Amino acid sequence: MRRLSLLALATVMLLIGLSPVGASTIAREAEILLVAHPDVNTRQLNRDTTRAIFAMRQRTWPDGQAVRVFVLDNSHPVHARFAKEQLTVYPHQLQLAWDRMVFSGTGQAPDRVRNQAEMRERIAATPGALGYLEREYLDDRVQVISME
Amino acid sequence: MIVSKSFRWSDPRSIFAMAAALVLGFSAQARSDEGVLDTLQMHGFLSQALIITDDNNFFGPSSESQGSLKFTEIGANASLRPHEDVLLAAQVLSRRAGGDGSDARPVLDYGVVDYQMLSNQQRTFGVQVGRFKNPFGFYNQTRDVAFTRPSILLPQSIYFDRTRSLALSGDGVSLYHDERLSRGSLRTQIGVGQVQAGDDLRQTLRLDSVPGSLDPKRSAIGQIRYEHDGGRIVAAISAASANARFNSSMPGLSDGDFYFTPWVLSLQYNAENWSLTGEYALRNSGLENFNNPAFNFDVTGESWYVQYTRRFDENWQWLIRYDHLISNRDDRSGEAFEASGAGPAHSQFAKDMTLGLQWNLNPRVMMAAEYHHVNGTGWLPIQDNPDPSETSRRWNMLLFQLSLRF
Numbered sequence: 001m002r003r004l005s006l007l008a009l010a011t012v013m014l015l016i017g018l019s020p021v022g023a024s025t026i027a028r029e030a031e032i033l034l035v036a037h038p039d040v041n042t043r044q045l046n047r048d049t050t051r052a053i054f055a056m057r058q059r060t061w062p063d064g065q066a067v068r069v070f071v072l073d074n075s076h077p078v079h080a081r082f083a084k085e086q087l088t089v090y091p092h093q094l095q096l097a098w099d100r101m102v103f104s105g106t107g108q109a110p111d112r113v114r115n116q117a118e119m120r121e122r123i124a125a126t127p128g129a130l131g132y133l134e135r136e137y138l139d140d141r142v143q144v145i146s147m148e
Numbered sequence: 149m150i151v152s153k154s155f156r157w158s159d160p161r162s163i164f165a166m167a168a169a170l171v172l173g174f175s176a177q178a179r180s181d182e183g184v185l186d187t188l189q190m191h192g193f194l195s196q197a198l199i200i201t202d203d204n205n206f207f208g209p210s211s212e213s214q215g216s217l218k219f220t221e222i223g224a225n226a227s228l229r230p231h232e233d234v235l236l237a238a239q240v241l242s243r244r245a246g247g248d249g250s251d252a253r254p255v256l257d258y259g260v261v262d263y264q265m266l267s268n269q270q271r272t273f274g275v276q277v278g279r280f281k282n283p284f285g286f287y288n289q290t291r292d293v294a295f296t297r298p299s300i301l302l303p304q305s306i307y308f309d310r311t312r313s314l315a316l317s318g319d320g321v322s323l324y325h326d327e328r329l330s331r332g333s334l335r336t337q338i339g340v341g342q343v344q345a346g347d348d349l350r351q352t353l354r355l356d357s358v359p360g361s362l363d364p365k366r367s368a369i370g371q372i373r374y375e376h377d378g379g380r381i382v383a384a385i386s387a388a389s390a391n392a393r394f395n396s397s398m399p400g401l402s403d404g405d406f407y408f409t410p411w412v413l414s415l416q417y418n419a420e421n422w423s424l425t426g427e428y429a430l431r432n433s434g435l436e437n438f439n440n441p442a443f444n445f446d447v448t449g450e451s452w453y454v455q456y457t458r459r460f461d462e463n464w465q466w467l468i469r470y471d472h473l474i475s476n477r478d479d480r481s482g483e484a485f486e487a488s489g490a491g492p493a494h495s496q497f498a499k500d501m502t503l504g505l506q507w508n509l510n511p512r513v514m515m516a517a518e519y520h521h522v523n524g525t526g527w528l529p530i531q532d533n534p535d536p537s538e539t540s541r542r543w544n545m546l547l548f549q550l551s552l553r554f
Contacts (some may be wrong), residue, residue, distance in 0.1 A: 048328040066232035088378040103235035104289035105258040
């Protein structure tokens, strides 16, 4: 009997133990923000310009500074969410757009980073850099760009 | 350097000279500004196909027992941004499509200086000078790059090889303009320059056995493309006017002029996991001004296809497509052509039903397979089938392709 209740307790604990995983899944749905190098003068981008920059069609910030675009892998969940929710394009469409630019002489590919920590480091170190991060990865070496 | 019209792009020494000049230029720049070299990018691709047909040959001896491996595409490019408004980009391409090894001689596919003179939240305006890729239909600019194609072969009614050299690129100036509208964006491109007029064209015009030379003249191309709602709906109209002059060295035959004025209307709907694509083209072409009227002609061909692609399981995609080519709208069945003794009726059309499958093993490796059932030989390469009377009207084709990129 005691064993049974222990088992029951263990089961309950396991179930509870699972819930933080559930919670972190929800946490992973945290807001994704546009992030830039601190020297960038632009504070705000509209969605069309943001999309044009991430599609690598527009190569400069509105004030003329060269923009360097950083992205996570196509299969990274944060990349997929950023593309779909903020840019309203699908990751495979973005990839095709980059391939068409790169292989037709009309543009370049964005710089790839492996994870959000690397994204933050590269943005902080690269003048003109633009990327995206979940809020928990922000620090004072990068600035948030608001999107209309 | 790049605008010079007398520059021989196809000459390997010229390519070497240009590459050397660019590298020297780059490294000089790089010393003055380390950030510039940070923007250097190099990419490339390699594709190898196996083609098996029951009748007729496509890109090599595909109807023989082993099939044909003579379809290989290799390319490498470099790009650099020496200044925030300037992009330098060049690509070398080696492509073998059924011919012997000399077919695969590397050529400059594009080489441009791209200057974006205006770029703000509302619009982008820029110019490309050099050898630029022609924006024609959805696929022409990257027609040789497997990763940008939905299938191993693009719909041949529009992207066939017979006049490939004309469609590829122009040496001159191209202007582009991106206007952001409330729900979409409008992109306009206009290019003026000299087209390439290769042996494929001469063969297609049946001028390959006539002594003389076919020289490109000034040509123009334009495209207006509207993308709605982040590319959910894409519509484009493309038009071109390509011209060349045949300088005859045959006694008694005057010089003549070639013209080609195609129009393409393109439509695409993109959902998360499927796309529906259709293109319709009218292709007017002809030869004029020869003193022997037997050389002169004027025909309008018609091409269209409808294609459905479905992505599944993240890295897979299947495709179904119906593709239709009519060489001459005034003789859709080809009967008048056959009656004139010029060749079989079925050489004047092609109706192609295609099923395809693509698998991206990882971002750098793709494998593909597809099946074509074709009624007609309208886009069958002439070099693979020198005698049209020996071709079969109904034929089947299987293709397999492995593609790599970096």
